[in-house]
Amino acid sequence: MDYLNYINPGIESINPYEPGKSIEEVMEKYNLKEIVKLASNENSLGPSPKVLKVINNFKDIHLYPDGDGIRLKSKISEIESINSDQIILGNGSNEILEIISQTFLSPNTESIFSKHAFVVYKLASKVRGSKFHEVNAHQWGHDLNGFLEKINDKTRLIFIANPNNPTGTYLSHENTLEFLNKVPKKVLVVIDLAYFEYVTAADYIKTHEILDKFPNVIFTKSFSKIHGLSALRIGYGFGNETLIEIMNRVRQPFNVNSVAQKAAIESLSDQEYLKESINQNTKERLYLYKSLESMSVDYIPSQGNFICIDTKSSGKEIFESLMKKGVIVRPIDLYEMPTHIRVTIGNRTENNIFLEKFNEVLYKG
Numbered sequence: 001m002d003y004l005n006y007i008n009p010g011i012e013s014i015n016p017y018e019p020g021k022s023i024e025e026v027m028e029k030y031n032l033k034e035i036v037k038l039a040s041n042e043n044s045l046g047p048s049p050k051v052l053k054v055i056n057n058f059k060d061i062h063l064y065p066d067g068d069g070i071r072l073k074s075k076i077s078e079i080e081s082i083n084s085d086q087i088i089l090g091n092g093s094n095e096i097l098e099i100i101s102q103t104f105l106s107p108n109t110e111s112i113f114s115k116h117a118f119v120v121y122k123l124a125s126k127v128r129g130s131k132f133h134e135v136n137a138h139q140w141g142h143d144l145n146g147f148l149e150k151i152n153d154k155t156r157l158i159f160i161a162n163p164n165n166p167t168g169t170y171l172s173h174e175n176t177l178e179f180l181n182k183v184p185k186k187v188l189v190v191i192d193l194a195y196f197e198y199v200t201a202a203d204y205i206k207t208h209e210i211l212d213k214f215p216n217v218i219f220t221k222s223f224s225k226i227h228g229l230s231a232l233r234i235g236y237g238f239g240n241e242t243l244i245e246i247m248n249r250v251r252q253p254f255n256v257n258s259v260a261q262k263a264a265i266e267s268l269s270d271q272e273y274l275k276e277s278i279n280q281n282t283k284e285r286l287y288l289y290k291s292l293e294s295m296s297v298d299y300i301p302s303q304g305n306f307i308c309i310d311t312k313s314s315g316k317e318i319f320e321s322l323m324k325k326g327v328i329v330r331p332i333d334l335y336e337m338p339t340h341i342r343v344t345i346g347n348r349t350e351n352n353i354f355l356e357k358f359n360e361v362l363y364k365g
């Protein structure tokens with residue numbers, strides 16, 4: 001096993017990504033009949049019924065997918081009002097983050113992101129042996145001035161999640177523009193929009209304006225959240241066409257499967273369904289805020305489909321107790337938020353079950 005002494009630098013310090021617990025795993029372990037899963041920011045409405053119809057009729061599993069994703073890119077270009085060659089498809093937006101890191105990070109380079117930001121930025125940097133700066137958060141959100149202070153000659157990538165997972169905080173258009181104007185053009189800024197559909201803040205970023213002004217910005221979007229296609233693994237990035245062309249050299253030839261491509265096209269076409277999902281989330285987010293306030297429980301106001309709740313005790317223990325009662329949430333000690341839990345916003349029934357069990361755990365042990 002001497003070869004284990006030669007793994008790439010950075011990898012030895014990685015803790016593997018811990019996904020939310022699966023329903024089957026928890027049912028079996030605690031002998032439960034019903035589970036409410038509010039752990040991975042999935043859409044509780046599931047995918048659009050139109051998507052399910054397309055998937056159920058899909059037969060061509062013996063054929064390779066369209067490696068260029070031409071039809072899906074054409075649909076995305078229509079929706080984003082950009083050219084197809086400004087788009088790269090990924091096996092989840094996670095793969096886009098990986099491709100960006102693979103393209104720009106190596107042991108002699110640096111990346112910057114916020115403390116309490118999506119963990120994949122750190123993982124992707126570590127795997128490439130690159131140095132990273134985790135900037136202290138400001139009121140749980142990204143401190144962009146702190147980011148600027150960390151930029152040096154070795155900086156290649158800045159990761160910004162807007163809204164951020166797990167905190168649910170967001171950055172305004174004005175603050176983002178002010179920041180981008182100060183970032184040297186040789187640094188690529190990745191703006192991760194996995195949850196942008198859920199944002200209701202009026203001063204949220206306008207991607208077009210940013211794209212037109214800053215060729216050193218790439219946006220990523222996901223089909224795993226509001227589109228309800230997490231299991232199919234599909235997402236995309238969009239930005240400057242030269243950048244996208246270079247990233248496409250790194251991308252695996254058939255990285256996005258045919259079922260996912262078809263489902264994504266159908267989902268983008270079903271705007272009614274997306275609106276319904278947004279409305280449910282906006283309504284239920286307010287409902288959870290009010291309910292938590294009536295329980296005198298602190299939370300971080302969120303622009304996403306999840307809320308971080310301060311349990312004022314061990315988030316991990318609260319998570320364990322809730323799991324035994326059939327509610328799966330997410331402990332976030334990994335994000336250096338040991339007293340918080342992250343709860344996905346579900347439908348009214350799911351939210352009420354969570355609130356009831358959470359109340360029991362908090363006050364009755």
Ligand SMILES: Cc1ncc(COP(=O)(O)O)c(C=O)c1O
Pocket residue numbers: 041091092093094095118161164165192194221222223224230233234235
């Ligand atoms: C902020 C953020 N970005 C990206 C992703 C990756 O999503 P996916 O690879 O499923 O598109 C997630 C998933 O939780 C996320 O929270």
